[in-house]
Amino acid sequence: MPSFHFTCAHLNDLFSEDLANTLHHGNETEDNHRYHWEDEFAVHNVLTFSVAEHGEYQLKGTQSKGGDFSFAIPNMTVITLSLINGSEAQFAISNQLIERVTQTSNDQDIHMLVELKDSEPFANPITGIYIANHDFPIQLVAHARD
Numbered sequence: 001m002p003s004f005h006f007t008c009a010h011l012n013d014l015f016s017e018d019l020a021n022t023l024h025h026g027n028e029t030e031d032n033h034r035y036h037w038e039d040e041f042a043v044h045n046v047l048t049f050s051v052a053e054h055g056e057y058q059l060k061g062t063q064s065k066g067g068d069f070s071f072a073i074p075n076m077t078v079i080t081l082s083l084i085n086g087s088e089a090q091f092a093i094s095n096q097l098i099e100r101v102t103q104t105s106n107d108q109d110i111h112m113l114v115e116l117k118d119s120e121p122f123a124n125p126i127t128g129i130y131i132a133n134h135d136f137p138i139q140l141v142a143h144a145r146d
Contacts, residue, residue: 094132
């Protein structure tokens with residue numbers, strides 16, 4: 001069964017490709033990083049996967065004062081993986097955060113790299129979920145201040 005490797009990387013607008021190419025054979029240096037950070041995930045035993053570039057993600061959880069919540073967040077790229085055990089896994093990113101998506105695959109593995117813009121503020125409320133501040137449900141923001 002194939003594995004799905006997902007990397008989400010936060011671009012560094014101050015990275016200089018020219019400096020890397022000219023002085024360091026195209027490599028990053030300690031003070032010239034391409035990314036601020038990278039999150040890497042591997043999901044094994046994947047039967048199928050789909051990408052909805054203009055999808056809707058359901059953010060679900062329990063509020064600190066009790067009670068469950070569920071909010072539909074539109075304008076998301078939603079990656080859904082169906083696994084051999086019948087379960088699903090999802091990654092979701094607000095479209096306005098995405099600078100570039102690169103996907104490669106071979107017989108056993110699928111690799112997806114999503115690069116996030118440096119200039120767009122966002123929240124990462126759940127592992128693998130990246131929601132632009134503009135898209136974050138205002139009801140949750142209001143409750144966080146209580």
